[in-house]
Amino acid sequence: MNDKNQLSPAQRELEQALSGLQPMGTSIDRDRLMFLAGRRSVRRGYFWPGLTTVFAAAFVVSLAMQLPSGHIQYAKHPGLEGKPITLTVSESIAGDRETRSPSSSRPNYLDLRDKVLARGLDALPTINRFPETAENSPMTLQRLLGDTSNQPMRSNPWKIEYLFRWGAKS
Amino acid sequence: MGSIGPQKLATWFDAYAAQLVLYARQWLDVGLAEDAVQDVFVRMAAIRSEPANAKAWLFRSVRNEAISKIRSRWRRQNHEAKRAANQPNWFEPRPDELVDSAMAQSALESLPAEQQEVVILRLWAGMTFQEISDIVGRSVSTVADRYHSALAAIRRMMEKCHER
Numbered sequence: 001m002n003d004k005n006q007l008s009p010a011q012r013e014l015e016q017a018l019s020g021l022q023p024m025g026t027s028i029d030r031d032r033l034m035f036l037a038g039r040r041s042v043r044r045g046y047f048w049p050g051l052t053t054v055f056a057a058a059f060v061v062s063l064a065m066q067l068p069s070g071h072i073q074y075a076k077h078p079g080l081e082g083k084p085i086t087l088t089v090s091e092s093i094a095g096d097r098e099t100r101s102p103s104s105s106r107p108n109y110l111d112l113r114d115k116v117l118a119r120g121l122d123a124l125p126t127i128n129r130f131p132e133t134a135e136n137s138p139m140t141l142q143r144l145l146g147d148t149s150n151q152p153m154r155s156n157p158w159k160i161e162y163l164f165r166w167g168a169k170s
Numbered sequence: 171m172g173s174i175g176p177q178k179l180a181t182w183f184d185a186y187a188a189q190l191v192l193y194a195r196q197w198l199d200v201g202l203a204e205d206a207v208q209d210v211f212v213r214m215a216a217i218r219s220e221p222a223n224a225k226a227w228l229f230r231s232v233r234n235e236a237i238s239k240i241r242s243r244w245r246r247q248n249h250e251a252k253r254a255a256n257q258p259n260w261f262e263p264r265p266d267e268l269v270d271s272a273m274a275q276s277a278l279e280s281l282p283a284e285q286q287e288v289v290i291l292r293l294w295a296g297m298t299f300q301e302i303s304d305i306v307g308r309s310v311s312t313v314a315d316r317y318h319s320a321l322a323a324i325r326r327m328m329e330k331c332h333e334r
Contacts, residue, residue, distance in 0.1 A: 021261040
């Protein structure tokens with residue numbers, strides 16, 4: 001279609017007159033526009049940055065899943081009904097303890113502790129470090145002073161004085 | 171076709187910026203029209219390949235941008251009405267002009283929007299009817315009919331003004 005065919009001479013004259021008008025100049029800052037265009041030209045896509053972010057997040061999640069997870073174990077003491085004791089241990093630490101300490105010793109210790117709590121220090125068993133022989137009987141002040149009669153030692157002032165000075169020298 | 175370099179962008183800006191702003195002012199005030207034109211040039215720098223017809227691409231993009239901006243303009247219509255009084259003219263007044271620029275602007279503004287658009291693209295963007303039909307999405311014959319009707323209407327209006 002020829003653009004000029006259907007125009008009358010008057011219309012052509014008007015067209016020529018109108019096209020001679022100059023559009024008003026713009027106040028757009030060309031330098032700023034070029035700066036913005038340059039900045040925009042380097043931000044072309046989010047594919048690679050997005051992909052990198054996804055992989056980084058997946059790596060962090062996989063690391064977090066491999067870490068040992070601690071949990072809380074609740075245990076009730078037989079002697080303290082209604083008073084739960086909270087122990088926070090990790091599985092690996094608990095496993096180490098199980099292997100280190102023989103399980104047969106725990107009931108003895110717990111029984112002894114219960115007895116001490118109930119009756120006091122009297123419940124502790126006596127430790128017999130010296131056999132009940134005359135030579136190995138416990139060293140007492142009476143034996144030290146040469147009295148083997150097993151009678152209660154009476155108060156002897158000079159012996160006491162001697163012993164005191166000997167102790168002071170040594 | 172490669173990406174668009176800054177030299178080409180600057181050349182097109184110098185060549186078409188004023189016409190693009192005039193084109194966008196059919197829908198927007200001058201401030202928003204310039205914003206639309208600037209946005210289109212900035213977006214043009216980011217496209218991967220140079221358009222086959224850069225001028226047609228620019229006018230089509232400005233048209234789309236202006237139409238999207240006009241929706242937000244409607245939302246703040248009161249604010250725009252206050253600013254409308256201080257709008258600059260569409261054309262630069264010159265002593266050697268064959269028609270009065272203010273009268274021409276008045277005549278253009280009175281046209282229906284679809285005729286106004288075709289006249290601006292034809293006279294100040296220098297486009298063929300085929301290029302205009304690609305931009306506005308109408309057939310070439312429809313575009314030509316709108317153009318002839320618009321010229322006839324402008325002539326009548328200017329004759330009326332001269333008679334007064």
